Amino acid sequence: MLPYVSRRLLQAIPILLAVAALIFVLFSVIPGNFATSQMADGRSNIDAETIARMNQQFGLNDPLPLRFAKYVGGLATFDLGDSFRTRQPVINLIGERLWPSLQLALGAMLFAIVIGVPLGFFAALKPGSWVDMLSMVFAVSGLSLPMFWLGLLLMYAFALTLGWFPSFGYGDGDPRYIVLPAIALGVSPLALLARTARAAVLEIMHADFVRTARAKGAGSYRVMRWHVARNALVIVLTTLGLQFGSVLGQAVVVEKLFAWPGLGSLLVDSVTWRDIPVVQGCILTIVLFFLVVNIAVDVLCAVVDPRIKYS
Amino acid sequence: MKKFAFATALTLAALTVQAQAQEPRRGGTIRFTAPYGASFVSNDSHVSNQIQDEIYTYALHGMLYKWDSKAGKPALDLAKSVTVSADGKVYTFKLRDDALFHNGRKMTADDIIWSYARIMDGSKNFPGARYVARIQGATEVQKGQAKEISGLKKIDDTTLEMTLTEKADPGYFLFQGQTAIYPAKEAQAPDFFNKPIGLGPFKFVEHVPGSRMAFERWDKYYQAGKPYADKLVISPMGEAAARDVAFRNKEIDVSVLGSTQYVAYKADANLSKGILEVAEVFTRNMGMNPTFKPFSDKRVRQAINHAIDSELIIKRLVRDKAYRAASWLPLSSPAFDKDAKPYAYDPEKAKKLLVEAGYPDGFEFEWTATPNESWGIPIVEATIPMLAKVGIKVKVKPVETSALGGVVVGGDFQAYIWSNTSGPDTLTALKCFHSATPRSSCNYTTFKNAAYDKLIDDASAENDPAKQLELLKKANAMLQDEAPVWFFNYNKAVMAYQPWLHGLQPNATELALQRYEDLWVDASSPAAK
Numbered sequence: 092m093l094p095y096v097s098r099r100l101l102q103a104i105p106i107l108l109a110v111a112a113l114i115f116v117l118f119s120v121i122p123g124n125f126a127t128s129q130m131a132d133g134r135s136n137i138d139a140e141t142i143a144r145m146n147q148q149f150g151l152n153d154p155l156p157l158r159f160a161k162y163v164g165g166l167a168t169f170d171l172g173d174s175f176r177t178r179q180p181v182i183n184l185i186g187e188r189l190w191p192s193l194q195l196a197l198g199a200m201l202f203a204i205v206i207g208v209p210l211g212f213f214a215a216l217k218p219g220s221w222v223d224m225l226s227m228v229f230a231v232s233g234l235s236l237p238m239f240w241l242g243l244l245l246m247y248a249f250a251l252t253l254g255w256f257p258s259f260g261y262g263d264g265d266p267r268y269i270v271l272p273a274i275a276l277g278v279s280p281l282a283l284l285a286r287t288a289r290a291a292v293l294e295i296m297h298a299d300f301v302r303t304a305r306a307k308g309a310g311s312y313r314v315m316r317w318h319v320a321r322n323a324l325v326i327v328l329t330t331l332g333l334q335f336g337s338v339l340g341q342a343v344v345v346e347k348l349f350a351w352p353g354l355g356s357l358l359v360d361s362v363t364w365r366d367i368p369v370v371q372g373c374i375l376t377i378v379l380f381f382l383v384v385n386i387a388v389d390v391l392c393a394v395v396d397p398r399i400k401y402s
Numbered sequence: 403m404k405k406f407a408f409a410t411a412l413t414l415a416a417l418t419v420q421a422q423a424q425e426p427r428r429g430g431t432i433r434f435t436a437p438y439g440a441s442f443v444s445n446d447s448h449v450s451n452q453i454q455d456e457i458y459t460y461a462l463h464g465m466l467y468k469w470d471s472k473a474g475k476p477a478l479d480l481a482k483s484v485t486v487s488a489d490g491k492v493y494t495f496k497l498r499d500d501a502l503f504h505n506g507r508k509m510t511a512d513d514i515i516w517s518y519a520r521i522m523d524g525s526k527n528f529p530g531a532r533y534v535a536r537i538q539g540a541t542e543v544q545k546g547q548a549k550e551i552s553g554l555k556k557i558d559d560t561t562l563e564m565t566l567t568e569k570a571d572p573g574y575f576l577f578q579g580q581t582a583i584y585p586a587k588e589a590q591a592p593d594f595f596n597k598p599i600g601l602g603p604f605k606f607v608e609h610v611p612g613s614r615m616a617f618e619r620w621d622k623y624y625q626a627g628k629p630y631a632d633k634l635v636i637s638p639m640g641e642a643a644a645r646d647v648a649f650r651n652k653e654i655d656v657s658v659l660g661s662t663q664y665v666a667y668k669a670d671a672n673l674s675k676g677i678l679e680v681a682e683v684f685t686r687n688m689g690m691n692p693t694f695k696p697f698s699d700k701r702v703r704q705a706i707n708h709a710i711d712s713e714l715i716i717k718r719l720v721r722d723k724a725y726r727a728a729s730w731l732p733l734s735s736p737a738f739d740k741d742a743k744p745y746a747y748d749p750e751k752a753k754k755l756l757v758e759a760g761y762p763d764g765f766e767f768e769w770t771a772t773p774n775e776s777w778g779i780p781i782v783e784a785t786i787p788m789l790a791k792v793g794i795k796v797k798v799k800p801v802e803t804s805a806l807g808g809v810v811v812g813g814d815f816q817a818y819i820w821s822n823t824s825g826p827d828t829l830t831a832l833k834c835f836h837s838a839t840p841r842s843s844c845n846y847t848t849f850k851n852a853a854y855d856k857l858i859d860d861a862s863a864e865n866d867p868a869k870q871l872e873l874l875k876k877a878n879a880m881l882q883d884e885a886p887v888w889f890f891n892y893n894k895a896v897m898a899y900q901p902w903l904h905g906l907q908p909n910a911t912e913l914a915l916q917r918y919e920d921l922w923v924d925a926s927s928p929a930a931k
Contacts, residue, residue: 123805130807132438133684133822135451135529136834139811139842145527177444178526187611246647258647260637261613348644350637352441352612360440360612363804 092393096386103382110378111166111371115159118367124151125175125365149175162371171375172368176361181372184357189376191261192353195346196338198273200280203334207281208327211288212320218293226285233282238341242275242348259350272349276342280334287330291323298322325396332388336381426905426922431633431929435648437658437914439640441612445595447582448521451529453912458615458636459579461918464501464601466514467577468917469826471907474734476573476826480509480583480601481562490569490865491538497560500624503585504599504606510559516586519543519551530580536572538565569862574827603629603919613637623919630905630922633929652928655903658914659896661721661776667898675901680908681725681733682895683825686777688888689847694767694816701759703885707745709752709792710785716891719784720776724891729882730824730831732892734910737828737874742882744889752792764793770810770818772803777821777890810846818846821893826911829870832877833858835886847886854880902927 126145130137146152150161165172171181214226249271250258262268295301301318309318343355350356354373361369393399436442436457443450447459468479478484481495501509521530522543534540539552553565566572575581583601588594598606603625604617617634639645642660649657650673659667659677667673690697690706697703716724725733728742756764772778779800786796801809810818822844824831834844836858841848854877861873882889895913899906905920923930 121802121805123802123808127808127811128804129451129529130811131804132453133820134453136532136823136844137529137807137811138532139840141527141532142811142842144524148525148527176450177446178449179444184611191613243643243647246644250653251647251651254651258651258653259639259644260653261610346612348641350613350639350644352610356441356612363439365804 092390096390099382099386099389103379103386106382107375107378108163108166111163111375112159114371114374115162116155118365118370119155119158123365125149125367128363128365145175166375171372174361174369175366176364176369181368184369185354185372185376188352188354188357191351192339192342192346192355194269195272195276195342195351195353196335198269199277199338199342200331200335202273202277203281203284204331207284208288210281211285211290211327212292212323214285215289215292215296223289226289230282230286230289233278233285236278238275238279238344239348241278242272242345245271245275259348261350261352272345272351275348276338276345279341280331280338283334284327284330288323288327291326292319295319295322321395325392325399328388328392328395332385335388336384339380340377424904426630427924428630428922429632430923430927430931431635432631432903432918432921432923433653433655433929434634434636434916434918435645435654435656435658436636436638437640437642437645438638441638442609442615445598445606445609447579448528448530448584449526451580453914454638456579456912457914459582460602460915461604461617461634461636462598462600462602462606463579463582463584464509465577465579465581465583466495467573469577469909469911469915471909471917474736474826474910476571476577478573479577480514491566493564493566493572494557495562495564497562498624499560501601502622502624503588503601504620505585505588506622507585507588508559509583509585509601511556511562512559513586514562514583515551515554515556516589517583518554518581519549520584520589521581522551528580530578533575533578533581536566536568536570536575538567570829571827574830604634607633625919629919631918634918649898649900652900655900655923655927656906657898659723659898661719661723663898664723664896665721667896673898676899678897678899678906678908678913680895680910680913682893682913683732683734683823683831683910684821684893685727685730685732685824686724686781686819686821686890686893687727687730688769688817688819688890689810689815690817690886690888691813691815692848692850693813696759696761696765696767697817699759700884701755702761703888704745704883705752705755705759705792706789706794706888707885708748708755709794710788710888710890711747712744712888712890713747715781715784719780720891722894723896724776724894727889727891729878729889730835730887731828731874731878732824732910735825735828735831737832737871737878739875739879742879745882745885749788749791756792756794761793764795766795766797768797768799768816770799770801770806770815772801772806772819774803774821776893777819778803781890782819811842813841813848819890820846822846824892828874829858829861832861832874832881835877835881849884849886851880851884854884900927902930 126142129135174181174184210226214223217223246258249255256267256270260268296319304314304318342353343359346353346355347359358373436454438454440454442458443455447455447463464480466480467476470477480501481497483496485494518534521528521534522540524544524546531544537551537553542548543551555563557563603620603623605620607616607618609615614635614637619629619632645657646663648654690703692698713726726744728744731738769782771782782798789796809815833839835849837850837855839845857873857877861870864870897913902924904922907916909915
């Protein structure tokens with residue numbers, strides 16, 4: 092297992108480099124730069140001399156290959172550069188935003204798992220029942236509702252109307268603050284997990300080995316516990332991994348809406364102000380998180396299903 | 403008689419209660435919002451020119467001057483008095499001897515000198531350099547030719563002499579948060595910006611990036627008895643809809659309103675009681691590039707002003723959250739001419755002007771615009787049929803908001819629509835149309851008119867404020883006639899506030915910038931304790 096994990100981690104390096112190159116090229120060709128973006132509100136008049144000085148200071152006058160080489164060289168030593176806006180190391184900025192983002196991602200996934208997986212299982216056990224109908228309504232609406240709209244709806248319903256939760260902010264360790272943003276972020280993975288779990292259970296329930304187990308006199312509980320649930324879990328885990336990895340990226344909208352101090356809001360601000368080092372750092376962190384979670388899920392799948400061998 | 407005495411007593415009691423109710427109350431928490439898109443950049447007010455950061459700077463720091471919203475002009479803040487030399491270039495400040503940094507140390511002239519030199523550090527490119535550059539010798543520091551600003555001289559700890567490069571009122575450029583005064587020695591400590599200290603009414607407590615900045619009262623603030631509130635929490639909340647929920651849910655004390663919310667709040671019996679409106683010093687306009695041939699003709703520019711029904715757009719699209727612009731200077735400017743009439747919507751006159759200019763069949767132009775709802779593509783789209791009526795075709799060229807500045811400064815446009823600062827310093831605002839001002843500074847339309855230049859030069863040299871004002875009025879009137887831009891509107895900033903919050907000021911430079919030391923919450927606030 093260890094060689095497998097090491098190999099997967101090594102494979103992540105070219106992926107990260109490719110992503111870094113892509114972001115670098117994209118942000119080099121889109122119009123606008125940090126200096127001129129400072130004038131966006133029409134309040135500041137930045138003269139040409141200052142713009143030139145800023146471009147010089149941030150190395151934006153260098154040829155593209157040289158800038159890229161410098162950037163990759165920095166990456167090799169875990170130096171993500173300094174933010175144009177704050178003049179602070181990007182790694183520090185990411186460091187202070189990562190934990191709130193992880194909290195939100197964990198909260199969202201917890202919500203999705205606790206509701207989505209049982210919902211899918213129960214729906215599959217009684218196809219066509221009201222539970223099944225409900226799970227499908229959840230699945231379709233959960234996947235199609237825009238996150239921004241859903242977030243606002245939650246605010247209106249649970250903060251303004253019912254007064255159960257605060258409508259925004261990070262709080263001081265008060266868990267009530269995470270509830271609404273976690274639900275807004277977790278509804279989409281919930282829907283997908285419910286659908287996947289339902290489909291997996293339905294498929295496995297009709298598999299030969301389940302029929303054989305029943306023919307051998309195994310009880311319903313034993314069949315469900317040892318044959319259906321365990322096999323379905325591998326499929327659910329794979330979906331879970333993909334979703335868990337991507338919620339960090341999807342959190343952009345939710346974090347801005349709920350004033351949650353995560354990576355997403357840092358990324359949006361940095362794109363707006365063309366703070367390229369921070370944009371690159373945030374995206375690389377999100378990609379890295381995605382890769383690590385997926386490796387972890389693969390390992391977990393092997394633990395759940397001993398037939399899976401990584402060699 | 404008894405009845406009269408009773409009634410009188412009741413009235414007096416009522417008046418007393420009312421008076422008490424208006425008496426500022428100490429304690430409680432002010433829950434403010436920074437209502438624009440981004441988070442606070444950092445804890446260093448010098449690094450950012452974004453209004454979000456100015457909002458927290460007003461709590462944490464002090465500047466040499468402050469903006470007096472009631473008087474509509476700058477006032478001394480860290481100095482008790484100032485004397486000006488006969489040529490208007492040398493200012494001698496008698497600094498406050500009771501202004502203490504949040505570590506208890508007394509501010510001295512050295513702190514001001516060090517802070518301004520830091521702002522001019524060429525390797526850092528701080529945005530406030532454009533203000534401090536007006537002090538003699540500042541640009542030499544920026545270029546690395548000097549270590550100290552020669553125009554700043556310490557006479558003693560509480561006396562500072564400042565020599566300017568030209569005659570000007572430094573109040574207009576040294577009240578900005580980007581020119582905050584830091585404690586010279588302490589600010590050089592490596593961890594200073596983790597817990598910055600300033601001269602402002604509130605001490606820094608914590609910054610949760612993207613979520614909030616919290617402060618507590620500075621007991622030794624130089625204005626006796628102020629600030630009133632114990633705590634201040636400022637949350638950056640860029641999403642208007644989220645702010646609306648938080649405001650209605652009584653989680654925040656103020657919210658800056660967009661045009662849709664403005665209509666909704668005005669229509670609500672309760673919410674409409676707490677609305678503060680002010681004409682901010684911004685002019686929304688369409689700048690025309692004279693290198694695009696039709697726009698070099700004044701008659702074409704005037705025709706465009708006549709061809710667009712600005713009032714209709716303001717009413718229908720901007721929902722009356724703006725004031726019709728007559729010329730460049732906004733309503734809050736002392737040189738605004740109340741009798742000036744904006745260009746009338748008159749398509750026939752526009753057509754006539756186009757014929758006179760040699761464009762009887764009109765022409766086509768490319769209009770660069772951002773998605774901004776108040777001064778972007780939606781506004782351009784509304785003008786398209788109006789301009790088509792007089793034969794002018796418009797091709798919209800969309801750009802992202804953060805790219806617009808680069809496009810305009812680079813001169814890569816035929817026309818653009820933007821919202822530009824038109825104050826608070828009238829002379830500075832009008833100098834943007836002086837031919838000596840390059841496009842890269844603020845003469846975006848490269849306007850050139852010898853008569854206009856003379857008016858501005860005369861106004862610059864004039865010592866008598868009343869005469870200077872007259873010259874500036876004339877210059878503004880000339881701009882209206884020359885029409886280098888389509889004068890669309892002046893921004894009407896609207897702030898909704900909770901009934902328990904008192905002391906808000908109609909700040910025309912930016913309504914979201916408030917003097918927190920003057921704000922107080924009464925006992926009905928959910929955060930009164």
